[in-house]
Amino acid sequence: MLDTDTIGYLAATFTTTAFIPQAWLTWKTRRAEGVSLMMYSIFVVGIALWLLYGLLSHAWPVVVANVITLMLASFILLMKIVYK
Amino acid sequence: MLDTDTIGYLAATFTTTAFIPQAWLTWKTRRAEGVSLMMYSIFVVGIALWLLYGLLSHAWPVVVANVITLMLASFILLMKIVYK
Numbered sequence: 582m583l584d585t586d587t588i589g590y591l592a593a594t595f596t597t598t599a600f601i602p603q604a605w606l607t608w609k610t611r612r613a614e615g616v617s618l619m620m621y622s623i624f625v626v627g628i629a630l631w632l633l634y635g636l637l638s639h640a641w642p643v644v645v646a647n648v649i650t651l652m653l654a655s656f657i658l659l660m661k662i663v664y665k
Numbered sequence: 666m667l668d669t670d671t672i673g674y675l676a677a678t679f680t681t682t683a684f685i686p687q688a689w690l691t692w693k694t695r696r697a698e699g700v701s702l703m704m705y706s707i708f709v710v711g712i713a714l715w716l717l718y719g720l721l722s723h724a725w726p727v728v729v730a731n732v733i734t735l736m737l738a739s740f741i742l743l744m745k746i747v748y749k
Contacts, residue, residue, distance in 0.1 A: 589718040595711025599704045620683045627679025634673040640724060 589642025597646055600653040613661040621658040628654055673726025681730055684737040697745040705742040712738055 583591070607613050628651045635643030667675070691697050712735045719727030 585718060585721040588714055588721065592711050592714030592718050595707050595714060597711075599708035599711060602701055602704050617686055620686050623679050624683035627676050627681075627683060630672055630676030630679060634669060634676050634726065637669040637672065638724065640722065640727075642718065643724075643727070 586642055589640070590645065593642050593646030593649070597649045597653070600650060600657070604653045604657050607657055607660045607664075611660075611664055613657070613664050616657060616661050618658075618661055621654060621661060625651065625654050625658055670726055673724070674729065677726050677730030677733070681733045681737070684734060684741070688737045688741050691741055691744045691748075695744075695748055697741070697748050700741060700745050702742075702745055705738060705745060709735065709738050709742055 603616070607616060628647050631643060632647040632651060635641070635647055687700070691700060712731050715727060716731040716735060719725070719731055
């Protein structure tokens, strides 16, 4: 059977991958109309808190997932603000 | 200072809250054109894996966050399929 951390890294791969098409689409089209500023602002704060939680509880899959997701979500949020 | 679990529950509140406007908008408008089927399919699998990771590592904030996010993301995915 898969161990807990392997399941965590697998989970991280899936939830992180899900944000790549959005980041790519926003970058390519230079449009972010379909992206909610409120949603991404709340989300970025939440991801930063998950990162802190992962660091404090030494949950490395949580740390890795949230570092990458924080970069992608911040990038989408930044483009939303820049291309407004 | 806040303890680790409190930070986790706070993180859960933020990342879960971020999905409510999308679920509400899709339900209200009965349209899901702006939602990517591929993104939500990958995301739902990832969230289910995070839930399993949380259960196996007894990380309760991770469990609570992912139960709620799984319901919201599955609901959005279901509407995407139904309203296609």
